[in-house]
Amino acid sequence: MADEIAFPKGDLMRGKKGLVMGVANHNSIAYGIAGQLAAQGAEMAWTYMGEALERRVRPLAEGLGVKHLIACDVTDDASMDTAFAEIAAKLGGLDFVVHSIAFANKDELKGSFVENTTREGFLTAMNVSAFSFVDVAKRASALMNNGGALISMTYLGSERVIPNYNTMGVAKAALEAATRYIARDLGPKGIRVNAISAGAMRTLSLAGISGGRGMIAQGRAFSAMKEDTSMEGVAGCALWLLSDLGRSTTGEVVHVDAGFHMMGMSADEEEGA
Numbered sequence: 001m002a003d004e005i006a007f008p009k010g011d012l013m014r015g016k017k018g019l020v021m022g023v024a025n026h027n028s029i030a031y032g033i034a035g036q037l038a039a040q041g042a043e044m045a046w047t048y049m050g051e052a053l054e055r056r057v058r059p060l061a062e063g064l065g066v067k068h069l070i071a072c073d074v075t076d077d078a079s080m081d082t083a084f085a086e087i088a089a090k091l092g093g094l095d096f097v098v099h100s101i102a103f104a105n106k107d108e109l110k111g112s113f114v115e116n117t118t119r120e121g122f123l124t125a126m127n128v129s130a131f132s133f134v135d136v137a138k139r140a141s142a143l144m145n146n147g148g149a150l151i152s153m154t155y156l157g158s159e160r161v162i163p164n165y166n167t168m169g170v171a172k173a174a175l176e177a178a179t180r181y182i183a184r185d186l187g188p189k190g191i192r193v194n195a196i197s198a199g200a201m202r203t204l205s206l207a208g209i210s211g212g213r214g215m216i217a218q219g220r221a222f223s224a225m226k227e228d229t230s231m232e233g234v235a236g237c238a239l240w241l242l243s244d245l246g247r248s249t250t251g252e253v254v255h256v257d258a259g260f261h262m263m264g265m266s267a268d269e270e271e272g273a
């Protein structure tokens with residue numbers, strides 16, 4: 001999907017070195033963001049989860065001129081230690097980080113939140129989807145000697161009840177709160193920390209949510225613009241936040257969802273009044 005997009009070219013990221021975490025395939029949001037950053041001259045290392053994904057991710061990395069591809073499981077301290085040591089050795093420092101990682105057990109992404117949420121599943125979702133950003137921010141900021149910028153990916157299910165999103169909605173709420181606390185701590189170092197709240201998009205993660213396709217259809221139907229969230233829009237927002245264009249913006253959650261988040265009533269009900 002993102003490999004078919006002609007992202008605007010330029011020099012907004014020229015001279016900047018960064019880390020992109022979370023490319024699994026050509027539909028991944030991280031891949032779209034990386035495509036836009038590459039088109040603006042960024043030098044990148046990517047981390048990916050587990051050897052099984054390497055075969056799929058390596059050609060995508062090579063296609064964008066990414067030289068450093070590093071395995072990293074964010075739930076494993078040893079894996080994080082090794083990955084960040086390699087990032088320090090290969091890149092020498094960091095200017096930006098894209099955290100585009102989340103996980104919850106499929107059984108928890110359907111039906112009743114109260115009935116289906118287990119202690120183990122809740123903690124897994126929190127660990128992978130929220131705590132990992134705190135850990136990444138700590139490790140990455142140690143490599144940012146001239147300021148920097150971090151972004152994470154979130155969804156409206158943190159603010160509103162979205163059927164089946166359940167545990168992930170609670171984890172996203174934690175991620176967004178963590179974004180603000182991290183932004184406060186790292187602000188004095190000139191490091192900005194923001195989150196993009198994207199509308200539903202057709203990726204591997206969405207396929208894990210019961211009724212995921214319905215989330216896209218409803219996102220479009222109830223959005224102000226009556227259209228799907230575009231990869232170009234999400235990647236463009238990432239470029240703004242990670243480049244010097246985003247100067248002075250920190251601790252923010254920016255919605256890129258064609259105006260889905262701010263609608264209070266469906267069009268049908270408005271028209272039928």
Ligand code: NAD
Pocket residue numbers: 021022023024025027028029030048049072073074075099100101102103128153154155197198199200201202203204205206
């Ligand atoms: P994706 O499946 O392509 O990406 C999710 C990534 O998380 C994968 O690369 C996966 O390998 C990685 N991951 C999972 N567990 C990990 C672990 N333990 N260690 C390291 N990596 C791990 O799907 P996506 O939709 O591109 O998701 C990226 C981000 O965007 C997620 O945070 C997701 O919640 C968020 N998001 C997605 C949508 C959507 O509709 N697709 C909307 C808003 C926000």
